[in-house]
Amino acid sequence: MDDIVIEFENLKLSAFQKLQQFDPSSINNVTIGPNADTSRIKVDRRSPSKRSKNDNDKISTKQDSPDSNKRIEDLVNNLEVRKSVHHDHIETLEEFSRKQELNKQNQWLSNQVLSESNNRIENMVNNLEMHRLQEVQKSVHKHIKTMEDFSRKQELNKQKQWLSIQKNFVDDMQQKEIKIFKALHEFDKNSSNDQAKLAQYYQNIELHRQKQEQKLKMKEKQTQIIHGYLDQIQKYQEEFNKCYQQILPVIKKCSKNDELRSLIGDDSKLFKSLPESFDELLAQCKTGKINEEDINKAAHLLTQLTAFKTRIESKVDEINTSIEQQNNSNVPTKTEPPPVVNVPAMSQNVNIMNVPKPPQPQKVISSLSQYVSSENLRMYADILQFHDTHTASFKSLESDASLKQFRFDCKKAINIPVNSLSGVNSEHILDKYNRLHNLLRGKDVLVSDKRINASKHPQGIAFCIDLLAKKFVLQGDLIVSSNPESAFCYATVIISLWNDFPTFGKLLLAYFYKSCPFLVPQYIPQQEHETDEDFYLRQGYQYNEGQIEKQDKFLKRMTGIMRLYAAILIVKPKRTQSGSPHNIQHGWRWMSSLLKLEPQVDITATVLHAFLEMAGFEMDARYGRIFQKLITIIINSYLPGLREKCTGGAVTRLELLLKDYFQNRRFQTPTGYLEYSYW
Known part of the structure; x- marks a missing residue:
């Protein structure tokens, strides 16, 4: 907008400078235009071709007349007149030209005046426009200033808000740090407690494992002892069965049943009770609850059976020897059938190896499981x-x-x-x-x-x-x-x-x-x-x-x-x-x-x-x-x-x-x- 105003100012200055260079005194009258002065101008309205023809006719007529001198003189006069007319005509033309020029100058001046008025009007318009633009600029500057003030206020508010947020954030962080420190302290305390508990837990596990191992070792040792007891009882059982089976042939060798029965006496009851006692001992072995007393009992039963066998053998030998002596002296004797001894039924197929091993205690089985x-x-x-x-x-x-x-x-x-x-x-x-x-x-x-x-x-x-x-x-x-x-x-x-x-x-x-x-x-x-x-x-x-x-x-x-x-x-x-x-x-x-x-x-x-x-x-x-x-x-x-x-x-x-x-x-x-x- 400022550039346009400057251009208008330059144009106005240029027009006034040209106007100052023009001289109005050089203009006499107007020769052309509607205001031209035509009083001094005499113009032949005929066409050039007619004028020439008439003039030529006149000239030729005068040449053909007998009074040529007079004609020449008239012609000269006519020429003089015509020169004068022509001169007047020229002057008229010049006057007309001056008038035309003056009209032009007047018209130019009027145009200049009109242009100047237009310029003035334009200048007024431009001034008004400039004034309006200035008002607009002032309004814009005012609006911009208002916006800038508003922006500054907003910026200040933002800064205040940001500072408030920062302050709140810092306060919050401080609170969180305090909480974190407390939590860390509590965590360290709990961790130490947990570690102590974990250490105690692992220690308890280790102690429990050691106890379990000790129990397993004790049970294994006890099992080995029981197996040793079973093996010992098995040996006693085998010897007991062998000894028991050897008694029957010895009894059958006896020649006098009544005498043997009288000699055995109460030993026959012992002979019946020994297998029953050993069977009770074997039944106890099946339960796995045996000890050294049971071993001693098995040994005692075997000793009793062996002693009974020895006594039977000695008695049978005595009876048979006496009978042989009688036979040798030819003394008839009445032979009696061998005494019938009620031998108790003994489980001959009982084998200590077939007796199942004692079940391990439930705690051991649970531990292995x-x-x-x-x-x-x-x-x-x-x-x-x-x-x-x-x-x-x-x-x-x-x-x-x-x-x-x-x-x-x-x-x-x-x-x-x-x-x-x-x-x-x-x-x-x-x-x-x-x-x-x-x-x-x-x-x-x-x-x-x-x-x-x-x-x-x-x-x-x-x-x-x-x-x-x-x-x-x-x-x-x-x-x-x-x-x-x-x-x-x-x-x-x-x-x-x-x-x-x-x-x-x-x-x-x-x-x-x-x-x-x-x-x-x-x-x-x-x-x-x-x-x-x-x-x-x-x-x-x-x-x-x-x-x-x-x-x-x-x-x-x-x-x-x-x-x-x-x-x-x-x-x-x-x-x-x-x-x-x-x-x-x-x-x-x-x-x-x-x-x-x-x-x-x-x-x-x-x-x-x-x-x-x-x-x-x-x-x-x-x-x-x-x-x-x-x-x-x-x-x-x-x-x-x-x-x-x-x-x-x-x-x-x-x-x-x-x-x-x-x-x-x-x-x-x-x-x-x-x-x-x-x-």
């Missing part, structure tokens, strides 16, 4: 016995130094396909399965441009089967513990090879149980005179330079092994095979057996969580309401005991998993699960 069931213990012992027998079959192969390269090639033929196994696609899994299958079948396998055949040595296939089982369990320890999805590609190949080679499956279970005895399930107690290192090694812990691994690492490894085992229970083999040799029924056996044992610190909740996370959906689909009831029992009855034994996050993770199950009414299918038709 905390660690493993008898059925699972037998299964565990059978698997380990099979493993020991199998490993002994290729012992010479392992000890032969000349076969080092052969052993290396076999390990390479197993490690490469197992390490590269993944669930990328079905062709990949089938290729790795075929390589391992051909190796265990004794066929050639190409490894790094070298053909390897395990059957080149008589013990080569047995060595490879054992090595493959160990390698797969190690994958659960190292790989599945960090990548749970990989469990299913391993498991489906394991099940397929298990169908082809049952020996491989048994060895796999042996290595599973050795690496993670909680898969039996069993909790291994520490034996007498067993070092801590040996005890923890049997539980699956690892030692590095004499230092036991940390608990979280141990639980992570056990979780990986448990996930691999659970995946084996639910995966399907390759499509050409009918079923799984180790299916979900073993999962039900494992889970029900675990819940019958007393929960152990951390490990129980860890393996149960890993199992349900991997195989819970299959258990639910297979067993339905029975499985749901089992989960309810876990929540209502088993978790309280777990909370008492576990202080970490293992129980919390298990509770969250079970809570999610009851909210969604199902377990989630684990990531990486392979369907039956995958390969």
